[in-house]
Amino acid sequence: MTGLEAVIFDVDGTLVDSERDGHRVAFNAAFEEAGLPDRWDVTTYGGLLSTAGGGKRLARWLERAGRPADEARELAAVLHERKTAIMRVLVEEGHIRARPGIHRLIDELDNHGVPMHVATTGTRAWVEPLLDRVFGDRFGVVVTGTEVPDLKPSPAVYLEVLHRLGTGPEGVVAVEDSANGVRAATAAGLVCVATYNTYTRDDDLSAATLVTPDAADPAFTAWFRDRLRATVRPA
Numbered sequence: 001m002t003g004l005e006a007v008i009f010d011v012d013g014t015l016v017d018s019e020r021d022g023h024r025v026a027f028n029a030a031f032e033e034a035g036l037p038d039r040w041d042v043t044t045y046g047g048l049l050s051t052a053g054g055g056k057r058l059a060r061w062l063e064r065a066g067r068p069a070d071e072a073r074e075l076a077a078v079l080h081e082r083k084t085a086i087m088r089v090l091v092e093e094g095h096i097r098a099r100p101g102i103h104r105l106i107d108e109l110d111n112h113g114v115p116m117h118v119a120t121t122g123t124r125a126w127v128e129p130l131l132d133r134v135f136g137d138r139f140g141v142v143v144t145g146t147e148v149p150d151l152k153p154s155p156a157v158y159l160e161v162l163h164r165l166g167t168g169p170e171g172v173v174a175v176e177d178s179a180n181g182v183r184a185a186t187a188a189g190l191v192c193v194a195t196y197n198t199y200t201r202d203d204d205l206s207a208a209t210l211v212t213p214d215a216a217d218p219a220f221t222a223w224f225r226d227r228l229r230a231t232v233r234p235a
């Protein structure tokens, strides 16, 4: 068994449930502020996630509700700007928390001196305050969608992390939650372990080495412990 050189984390749905507890809540608050009756419950929002990009998601929703395309686009732009500001406030006020088992895993990796990094296609404007607020100064290289706009399943964001580390994928493990994320990580040559969530439980995660419901799962914990035991670090 090989040891762990480094671990690279996805953010959305892996470190935190930012879709369900963050973006969705912020969209609903923006609707409410604008005096609109629209609200997205957890299930409805899951269906809307097939449209990538918050602005497009809003425009599509408003159009489906019967607004002319131009009006839907304009209203979506206003709502989306407000939603992004609300999302930042949710992050800063601490409403978005780590998923189960994540804090423990990070502490354990830290105790063993395993470097941790982040590869996300989320926007730096909310990713950075989120990582600071929820995890403190734990991550070395953080590459976001602001620097690498190629969305997963493109491996671009993972390759950029490896490039900045000046290393290959050997011994580097990615933690992901979705089919696109697992495809991105494995296309970059990384071993990938996956924890699924409400929105990705039906995703095809079969390219992952291990799939569990969350990072608190005994199989997940055991997998990392085995690798940590095999990791010999210079004193």
Ligand SMILES: [Mg+2]
Pocket: 010, 011, 012, 013, 014, 176, 177, 178, 181
């Ligand atoms: Mg994700």
